[in-house]
Amino acid sequence: MAFALQTTFSTALVAKANNVSLSSRSAVAKPAFKVTNGSKTCMMSKFDKWAGHLANDSDDQQDIARGRGMVDELFQGGHGMQGTANAIMTSSDYTSQGLKNITIDGDYYISPAFLDKFTVHIVKNYLDLPKLKVPLILGIWGGKGQGKTFQVELAFKKLGISPIVMSAGELESGNAGEPAKLIRQRYREASDIIKKGKMCALFINDLDAGAGRMGGSTQYTVNNQMVNATLMNIADNPTNVQLPGSYKEDTIPRVPIICTGNDFSTLYAPLIRDGRMEKFYWNPSREDRIGVATGIFKDDGISGDQIAQIVDTFPGQSIDFFGALRARVYDDAVREFIEATGIEGLSKKLVNTREKVDFPKPTMSINELLNYGQSLVNEQDNVKRVQLADAYLDGAELAGSGGTSMPENQGATGGAPAYQAPAPTPVPAYQAPPPTPVPAYEAPAPAYEAPAPAAPAYEAPAQPQEVSSFW
DSSP: OHHHHHHHHHHHHHHHHTTOOHHHHTTTTSOOEEEEOSSOEEEEOTTOTTGGGGSOOSOHHHHHHHTTTTSOGGGSBSSGGGBTTSOSSOGGGGSOTTBOOOOOOSOOOOOHHHHHHHHHHHHHHHSOOTTOOOOSEEEEEOSTTSOHHHHHHHHHHHHTOOOEEEOGGGGOOSSTTHHHHHHHHHHHHHHHHHHTTOOOOEEESOHHHHHSOOSTTSOOOHHHHHHHHHHHHHHHOTTOOOOTTOOOOOOOOOOOEEEEESOGGGSOGGGGSTTTEEEEEOOOOHHHHHHHHHHHHTTTTOOHHHHHHHHHHSTTSOTHHHHHHHHHHTHHHHHHHHHHHOGGGHHHHHSSOSSOOOOOOOOOOHHHHHHHHHHHHHHHHHHHHOOHHHHHHHSOOOOTTTOOOOGGGSSOSSSSOOOOOOOOOOOOOOOOOOOOOOOOOOOOOOOOOOOOOOOOOOOOOOOOOOOOTTO
16 A cells, blocks of 8 residues: 555656646556547557657656667667667766765674764764754774774664765875865765755765875875865855855755774864864774674684683784684685686686685684784784885895895894805005194294493593693
């Protein structure tokens, strides 16, 4: 009954939109009736093959395709894809390129704190709360491999939301202003979905990788600036988002924005202020890690105590470590498949084949998982220990007569020691002869001066001689 009412209501809407009465749609079911064209009266059969065209409620693109072969090729235009019998648009052209349907199979663990923060933010943005400034953006940030994106998708699935998704790679382009335009376009696409009566949100993955500055060597382009400015503008005016060049006042539904990232301190500070973005640091606790690992190993016969033992054995690992640990267990089954098929026959088994390759579920034990986990940890240690970039960038690391091209012998601990050439005889550094000491400054000797004439000694005046008395 409900389906019949819905069908009747939909038919009425379509008929009203096309200005066709409902009576014309039922012409096929009516008995024959007379039609006159002024000159003669003819009888229209109840099996009239053209009666279905009285109501134009079909897809024009499909009608174009149905006309193929009905008209002579002379009137069909070009052949192949250029022919007029080919539909111009397909059904995928009517849907958003960013729309993502969450198709996660299985009942995985969702952190209660994560789901609470996520749900409250979504609901607050859909409610019309008086005299309350609700941040439009929820920024979820944390360490790498902690399951931020996966937790967001699980929350979307639980709420029944198909989000419009953007990635960090779409936040940069060779054309200036293109990423900012794309953000506005995707926001309006999500708003159109809400306008049709279905919840939606805009989900931007790794926002800091596309719009942040990773150190002083990162180039800050005009697109980075426009992305930050566009998000700030949308957060301030969430119901009036226009495409570039359009200045029409058009009120649209508000769309909550969810962003993930590793370090939001690299973003523009006014963008992450409290009025625009609500920030949530995702650092899974031990209970969260055990819950996620339980969802990963629940079909493999691993008990809860054993899962807790695995988590406690590798306390410093991220959540994606446990997914990689389970994938490593299938390596033995893949090797057996390769040996049974043969390397030369893999192409026929893996590509363009109707036979699906089925693997028997491998048996997992706690000891086997711990061994594989330790193998993954050793590979991580090798990446940290063998720093080849330091040797390659600081100088030419060539084997020559005294070096080695084996990474394990370049600063490795254990194994065969690296060859060491005998130390060359040190060449004494050139030493300049000691400089001649400069004597201390001495004032030049004064020029020779003749001694001043000594004053004559005082002489008493000569006594006058006595005159002879003869005279």
